[in-house]
Amino acid sequence: MAPLVLEQTEDAPRVVLDARNGVYEISGESRPENASAFYTPIMQWLDNLKSVLYWQKTEFHKPQNIDFSIRLDYFNSTSAKYIMDILLLLEKMKNDGQNVHVNWHYHANDDDMKSAGEEYSRSLSSLNLEMVAIS
Amino acid sequence: MHSSIAYSSVIDPLLIYNYLDKKKAVFAYVGELDHGIINSLLKTMKEKLTSWGVEYKLMRRIYGVLVETMENVSRHGIPLKRRLSMRQSKASNGMFMLSYEEKGFCITTGNYIRHTFVEELSKKIEHLKTLDNSVLKELYRKKLLGLVPDVLPDDPDDDGAGVGILDIAIKTDKNFEHAFVPVNNKISMFIMNIRINTN
Numbered sequence: 001m002a003p004l005v006l007e008q009t010e011d012a013p014r015v016v017l018d019a020r021n022g023v024y025e026i027s028g029e030s031r032p033e034n035a036s037a038f039y040t041p042i043m044q045w046l047d048n049l050k051s052v053l054y055w056q057k058t059e060f061h062k063p064q065n066i067d068f069s070i071r072l073d074y075f076n077s078t079s080a081k082y083i084m085d086i087l088l089l090l091e092k093m094k095n096d097g098q099n100v101h102v103n104w105h106y107h108a109n110d111d112d113m114k115s116a117g118e119e120y121s122r123s124l125s126s127l128n129l130e131m132v133a134i135s
Numbered sequence: 136m137h138s139s140i141a142y143s144s145v146i147d148p149l150l151i152y153n154y155l156d157k158k159k160a161v162f163a164y165v166g167e168l169d170h171g172i173i174n175s176l177l178k179t180m181k182e183k184l185t186s187w188g189v190e191y192k193l194m195r196r197i198y199g200v201l202v203e204t205m206e207n208v209s210r211h212g213i214p215l216k217r218r219l220s221m222r223q224s225k226a227s228n229g230m231f232m233l234s235y236e237e238k239g240f241c242i243t244t245g246n247y248i249r250h251t252f253v254e255e256l257s258k259k260i261e262h263l264k265t266l267d268n269s270v271l272k273e274l275y276r277k278k279l280l281g282l283v284p285d286v287l288p289d290d291p292d293d294d295g296a297g298v299g300i301l302d303i304a305i306k307t308d309k310n311f312e313h314a315f316v317p318v319n320n321k322i323s324m325f326i327m328n329i330r331i332n333t334n
Contacts, residue, residue, distance in 0.1 A: 010174055010178065011170075011174055031202055031206075033170040073195075074195065074198060074199060074202070076199075076202050076203065076206065076299070076302075077203060077298035077299045077301070077302040078206075078298070078299075080279055080298065080302075081278075081279050081298070084279040084280065107191065107195075109190075109191045109192045110191065110192060110195050111192060112192075112195060112196060112199065112306060113195070115272075119272060119275070119276050122276065123276055123279070123280060
């Protein structure tokens with residue numbers, strides 16, 4: 001799969017989805033003008049990855065590792081819905097038998113961002129977010 | 136008064152200045168609010184909050200509320216006919232002000248909305264204010280999962296679907312007031328005063 005790389009802008013995060021090198025990361029600030037247009041290719045890429053990994057696991061009986069990092073300074077309420085969709089998709093991959101780990105990075109003094117990660121975690125039944133404080 | 140211009144053309148700006156000064160305003164804006172203008176204003180506000188040495192947690196909270204309020208004005212507000220412009224702008228018109236208070240900061244916003252939205256919007260905001268923060272968080276979580284209907288009146292142009300107001304209510308522990316002031320027989324000004332305290 002060709003990697004999906006979106007450079008950070010003043011209102012949209014940097015996105016790196018690179019299956020070959022095992023890098024999955026969203027970082028920066030997320031409040032794009034058109035959240036649907038921004039997140040739809042990301043969801044499509046991840047959905048495609050899910051299908052490929054499912055096929056590989058069925059054929060070769062070998063689960064794949066997905067270490068996904070979310071390092072957002074801020075995301076608006078519109079982006080929040082799409083982040084939820086990404087996490088639900090990652091949870092489905094875990095339910096498919098892949099080794100999925102999600103690290104939720106937050107500034108050590110930012111209780112709101114920590115709380116947001118914990119709330120997401122509560123919405124997922126089989127995928128826990130690893131809370132990582134950064135200073 | 137020593138001036139080369141008429142007293143009448145000075146008094147209004149003086150009144151505005153004195154009002155803003157009395158309110159301890161540190162930033163105020165009136166006019167069109169589209170995404171590009173919001174980007175510019177947020178960049179300025181971020182630089183200002185950093186230069187004032189506002190503690191990180193408070194700064195992030197102010198920033199978050201600024202984004203949601205400006206986006207609300209931009210999405211839900213209505214454009215007014217421009218008196219001076221040659222073109223008809225599609226951008227919403229509104230105002231916002233950040234002012235300093237003893238316990239923190241206050242964000243004041245104002246935007247025009249149609250009367251038809253007032254009753255439903257008022258009811259929903261009043262309802263939100265009766266809920267505990269834990270209930271608001273649960274409502275927000277369910278909203279993200281698509282398990283509850285919109286918080287704000289349906290608006291086909293709004294893909295935020297009302298989670299913005301929930302986010303503000305949670306971040307400020309419902310420390311806000313709102314009012315609707317009729318402007319004419321079709322529109323009202325929707326005003327919010329949102330307080331973000333240090334603790």
